[in-house]
Amino acid sequence: MNEKLEPALRLQGIVKTFPGVRALDGVDFEVMPGEVHALLGENGAGKSTLMKVLAGMYQPDEGQIIIGGQPVRMTTPIEAKAQGVVLIHQELSLVPEMSAAENIYLGELPLKSFGRVDWKTLFDRSNAILERLNCNFRGEVTVVNLSIANQQMVEIARALTVDARVAVFDEPTASLTDAEKVVLFEIINDLKARGVGIVYISHRMDEIFTLSDRITVLRDGSYRGTLTTAETNEDEVTRLMIGRSLDLSRDAATPTLGETVLEVRNLTCAPLFKDISFSVRAGEVVGFYGLVGAGRTEIAETLFGLRSADSGEILIDGAQVRIGSPPDAIALGISLVPENRKEQGLVLSMNCRDNMTLPQVQNLTNGPFVSSGAENAIFDKYRDKLEIKTPSWRQTVRVLSGGNQQKIVIGKWLSMQPRVLIVDEPTRGIDVGSKSEIHMLLRALAAQGYAVIVISSEMPEVLRVSDRIVAMYSGRIMREFTAELVTEDSLVQAISGIQVNEVA
């Protein structure tokens, strides 16, 4: 019997429909104990729905969930957890004003008489888990005071409160930097060694190929097949996912660089960043690479007039400028595609066109009224140019896919005809297909003469789109690389602060 292992979890013919949509259409999926099974699919392919079925948040209309050989019905996340299925959410699912320990045991705080919380047990248990995860904080800390990475650790710690049979990681690295990812991968390997079946959802091919044993692909709510990682390659997976191959080659044509458009000299905003100097020329893509918190986003915000620098100069076309507010920046031709699409980039309740024309709506007037024609013209132009998929400009952006949402934000700023385009984490949470489109778009923009700054925490992304790469560590620029000379090793060293000694 034990020769052939039972799967830790098996889903058979899962069907889930919502009004008007068949979200899952007979999906099969299984994960063996001690296996990392990656689940792939574009946004909207049904991964999240499948995970919610697995976590007991949705009831499947048809099909069976089999855990350890027994068919089960799970109606709440707690029941799922009791069955040994734990879910680590993509978006941080923590309560900011509570302690880490309470967050770890949220929903099942240990009890004493009269419904009191057993604090001692709570802290003992959660500290044990945090130690196992090599965390340098204790369970008593309030979550709001923790860094994003440490908050992610709290999220992961939740998975270890029970004897998990199956752990589902839903985009766990979305807000982690490369260094922090290493820790996460160790944990996953540790769980794997203990015989836990792991479902790993991610858009990042490199992670999937490093971690997983098998890959299952979903498309449009239906099952497309399972591949053994060792026997496949990115191209095959991508084709299964989006139905075609991707052109992953970097635009090799040497761009013709123009004049220096933006120059920054000794810009300082303590304690976020110090003594920042760099320049960007027309037709050039400069990548900013570093850990989260290295000060990259803050520099962008300063250039966009959202922060005031303590000292330093900003020059546009060689002339010194003062940027006191976003309208100042916009007037100078600086645009910022912000890091957080949903919170900073879009008004989710507004339609596509209105979002796109928002910064210039004041100028698109016909008498006192907004000129619908001018707006539509802009929208149509950039919808076509960026290949935004939306049924109509009237569509609320909330319902668009992440990639299309991001294109709306990019279109919003392109339509302003900027000199300098700053793009912060352009592909966070975006699926592979759209990601590659956006990368090509950034290259194309540079080729048209824009000065582009790309801020990213993903090394492949920076390497792919940049002409030059600025490596930052802890608020300082460590090194600048040209695309030809950069190596992954030297880049990792620079952003970890290792180069400091050698340079000094």
Next chain:
Amino acid sequence: MSNLTDITPLRWLMRNPIWGFVLLVFIFFSLMSDHFFDYRNFQNILVQTSTIGLIALGMTLVMINGNIDLSVGATLALAAAFAVDVQSWAMFATWGNWQILPAVCLALLVGLLMGAINGFIVWKTGVDAFIVTLGAMLGIRGLVFVYTGESSFYAMNFAYSDFSALSIGPLPVLAVIFLLCTLIVHLVLSRTVHGRNTYAVGGNREAAVNAAIRVGPHMMINFMIIGFLAALSGVLLSTQMGAATPNLGRDYELWVITAVVLGGTKLTGGKGDIIGTLGGVLAIGILRNGMNLMQVPAFYVYVILGSILIAVLFLDKRFNRTADGGLRL
């Protein structure tokens, strides 16, 4: 909770600016009025605060949940009407002083019921609590008028109104009940699973749902708690009056919310505590009492209370600025 010990008094005061304010007005009135710093006046303040205070305890829970309850004033009036009226029902005529017991129980039950109705509607319809309870504020007041037929009820039994004059040791019984409730709600909020879940539901509802906290019933329980406390407050108020009037408790919801917000509870939920709320209600109570003693004309009292409310909000924002790191939004 457990890291309270290593906080210096000054840091604690910075985090709870309302207690600094309480201290300030306390010293101010002690210097300015010779009737203020008097043991019996402190008793008065506690009794006067208890009405708003009891409701504020419940409001703290509801607001940490990310909800709000505007119907408490009307619930208070309805409970007071029941508490006074039921005593005179014929079926309890032979019970002597014991006739008060079923009356009070029924009144508290009515409070629970009103809270349950609000909570249930919020839970099942998903309509914002502000809207649900704004409606209930009108509706329950309508019920009060239907029940009382517009007139006041009067307690025949003087034992009822004598109750409010009782003292336990050095403290008036009303103050004791208020302080006791404060302690209980504080313990519930800080020590029990229900209390901790209150923060979870308000701080991150998604997370609470994911952690299988039954958010709907949880919120309903908190609405029932505030309904109960509003009813208790109504009963205690009616013992002070020996009567119940249909217009009782008008505008109380606004003062209760004010006190709770002054006490540092966030309107968006997830943050707040009973210690702050106690500071908030005491601040308003002391201000009113002190201004009475100093004979500030009624017209100026409105302006002073309104301005102080805004000023404290402003100071609180200065002290507890969120860590936006200077981003100009």
Next chain:
Amino acid sequence: MNKTMRILLASCGTLALATAASADTVRIGITQNNVGIDSYQTTYERAFIAAAEANPDVEVIVLDAGGDVARQISQMQDLIQQQVDAIIIWPTDGQALVPAVRNAHNAGIPVVVTNSNIAEAGMDFIAAFSGPNNIQQGIYSAEMMCDALGGEGQIVQITGMPGYTTAIERQQGFDERLAEMCPDVTQLDIQPGDWNRERAQRTMETFLTRFDNIDGVYSGDDNMGVGALNAAIDAGRAEGMVFIGATNFAVGYDAMARGEYWGSVYQSPVDDAEAALQTALDVLAGEDVPKLNYFDTPKITQDNMEEFDRPVF
């Protein structure tokens, strides 16, 4: 801004004077119903303060309950705490203040009730009542209505703020007397106007749509009565309609002079305030004061209005 001066005086002064002054001055605390809700109460307050200032032996503490029973109870506690010599109270509610009055009584402080009386159960604890008889006023209004209509017709009634004693008592007096005196006058409906002219106007507009034939309107005070009158004029139906009010306001007096308004009950806040203070002083002087001191509130109609001064409010 005399009042601001008084606060300063009161706050600084009491420190020095409290002991010295207590020998020959009396301290009287008053807690009013809701100053500012209408001119009557405001004029009352001014008259009261003026009367007190005219008397060098009186120091007064003037408080306002803002219409809230609980706040009035607090103010009673505060006054008892300050050990004033006497308390004058204009109850926000006749019944709910009984225990508070009883507490003052038990603390040895005589209580004078002003303007609207306290409930029967509290009568033992008060030194005296001074004020108008609201039930009697309702009766007067009913009698005027009867006379004006010749004992026959259809009327509507607009009452004050629901749940308040004055409103309830006037309605009670009016309803009972009307039914008794002229049973042929039918009351079509009773709705509140909340002591508010605009709301009374709205209520009247709805009445006008609803009933084709309205012969008379009784309003709980002239302020609302004038609102009802305005509505009728706007609808072009004021001709021949009888408007009776209570608490004659200046607007009502003027409308009466124009012949648009039939009659009201003349009630002077100045008399009211002075009577209350005098009653309190009499009680403190140990004089034998009758329990119920109703001051006269005569009927005022278009016929006898020359006998009265135009109200100052």
Next chain:
Amino acid sequence: MLLNRLKAGGPAIAKQGILVAFILFMIVFSLMSDRFLTPDNVMSVFRQSAIIGVMALGVTIVVIGGNLDLSVGSMLSFATVLVVDLHDKVGPELAIPIMVLATLCLGAINGFLIGILRLNSLIVTLGMLSAIQGLVLIYSGGQNVDIVDQRGTWFAIFGRGSILGIAAPIIIFGLLAIIFHVIMTTTPFGRKVYAVGGNPTASVFSGIPRSRIVFTTYLISALCVAVAAIILGSRVMGSQNNVGQGYELQVLAAVILGGTSLLGGAGSILKTVLGVLMLAFIQNGLILMGQPYYTQWLVTWAVIIVAVWLDVAAKRGRLFSPIA
């Protein structure tokens, strides 16, 4: 089930929860009272709802911008007392501009505290509600104010006049509703208010001057109060100090009934007009049926919850909230 079908492909009217509720409600009431739908009564209700209606227009814009304004009640008292009092002192031609300026100042204080200092709007306007009430009383000394010559002043046209048989308040309310509707739906300013209410952070990231927009919404709200005060003062020809007491909640109830989300970023001026009319018709209809006044509170309770529930349900596509 019905709801699903309506949501998926049904006619646009299905999503207009408030409109459906309004029509149903009107049918029921007109069946119960034959006076209800007479032109006289309808005109009378329109006229009565003008004051609350005009205020509700301003508050709708504030709420779409993501804030609340509870101070409009005592601000109305302030403006009405001021304009009526000044009418006899300096004449209507000066009284009106002075009052409008003074009211705008109060709006500017709200706007400064909420727009610029970013204090919570619920609490700030609650504080202002109390403070302004005090200001009114201090200004008037607690006395009622009256216009002595009620028939001879041109000030009377705002509340009592009419054009082509349509009462002036209705015309003012209608015109303002159309103007604000046009502003909110077709001008850059309107677009920015929706953006700021929908996502203040993203608005700033799009170069929209968030503080100035919020500030302006409070100025508009104050302007609406000033207009309402002119109608009210002219209609009543006098004012009490507490004339606007409780209006803030009626106004808010009307705005909510119109389906404007308290979260900001969504709402419509025209639907607010529906909300206002609905509340006015409830009041009027129940009195016509001879119900005691408190029935209208009970009915309003039910109507608010059912109407908003239907609205919310239509948006999420299911009747009951999904939360467990």
